[in-house]
Amino acid sequence: MARRRGACFGRAAAKDGGAARAGVRARGTLNLGSTVPDFSAETTQGPISWHDYIGGSWSVLFSHPADFTPVCTTELGSVATFLPEFERRGVKVAALSCNDTESHKAWIKDIEATNFAGGNKIAYPIISDPGRDVAVLYGMLDPEEKDEEGLPMTCRAVFIIKPDKSLALSILYPATTGRNFSEVLRVLDSLQLTSDFSVATPADWSSGQPCMVVPSLSDDEAAKKFKKGFKRMDVPSGKGYLRMTEDPSKE
Numbered sequence: 001m002a003r004r005r006g007a008c009f010g011r012a013a014a015k016d017g018g019a020a021r022a023g024v025r026a027r028g029t030l031n032l033g034s035t036v037p038d039f040s041a042e043t044t045q046g047p048i049s050w051h052d053y054i055g056g057s058w059s060v061l062f063s064h065p066a067d068f069t070p071v072c073t074t075e076l077g078s079v080a081t082f083l084p085e086f087e088r089r090g091v092k093v094a095a096l097s098c099n100d101t102e103s104h105k106a107w108i109k110d111i112e113a114t115n116f117a118g119g120n121k122i123a124y125p126i127i128s129d130p131g132r133d134v135a136v137l138y139g140m141l142d143p144e145e146k147d148e149e150g151l152p153m154t155c156r157a158v159f160i161i162k163p164d165k166s167l168a169l170s171i172l173y174p175a176t177t178g179r180n181f182s183e184v185l186r187v188l189d190s191l192q193l194t195s196d197f198s199v200a201t202p203a204d205w206s207s208g209q210p211c212m213v214v215p216s217l218s219d220d221e222a223a224k225k226f227k228k229g230f231k232r233m234d235v236p237s238g239k240g241y242l243r244m245t246e247d248p249s250k251e
């Protein structure tokens with residue numbers, strides 16, 4: 001497996017220098033609402049400047065432990081199958097793996113040959129991070145999972161980024177558990193809806209189902225905002241905080 005630690009080729013360069021890097025070095029310190037760090041790197045579709053690539057769109061960055069590993073191969077295939085669904089939501093997608101572009105391009109042939117890709121091409125960029133610069137910048141390294149050289153691998157991270165480049169959501173999975181990309185699309189539906197309307201989405205919600213009125217909205221405001229009004233659920237406390245309304249994007 002080709003790996004070029006510290007090489008210029010494929011090496012990500014943090015544009016915002018040491019301060020941003022220090023701020024996100026430890027896992028979990030990339031906070032919701034903070035501007036995601038910018039970086040430059042090689043990808044399977046040429047050089048990328050992350051902030052330029054995402055522009056003013058919603059975007060998803062997801063990382064993988066390494067090229068030519070079984071679960072990752074199924075995941076990248078699955079994303080190729082779901083790509084039209086991401087595009088329909090105006091979401092830019094990129095994957096990251098800590099190998100170089102030559103390795104990624106060879107791996108793509110395997111990914112496209114699996115049923116998970118469903119005959120689709122890998123039409124989204126795979127970012128090369130052989131020096132693990134982006135992985136460190138985004139706090140993606142999994143200290144429990146080491147490669148054959150004893151270096152920490154990236155976990156399976158999902159970062160969903162808003163059009164203003166702030167972090168809307170992050171999920172970290174261990175290397176041994178493949179992600180559910182239907183769930184990633186479901187949370188995108190919730191994030192996009194709740195950024196446009198004063199609602200929150202309940203457990204197991206999917207697009208079109210009833211939503212909750214956010215607690216910050218008074219009953220009067222809710223009655224004005226939602227064409228179909230809202231229904232209050234009775235609960236023993238009598239506090240009246242459970243208010244349901246139709247999915248306002250479907251009104």
Ligand code: BEZ
Pocket residue numbers: 065066069070071072073145175176
């Ligand atoms: C995988 O992608 O299959 C994998 C990678 C690292 C550890 C375990 C599984």
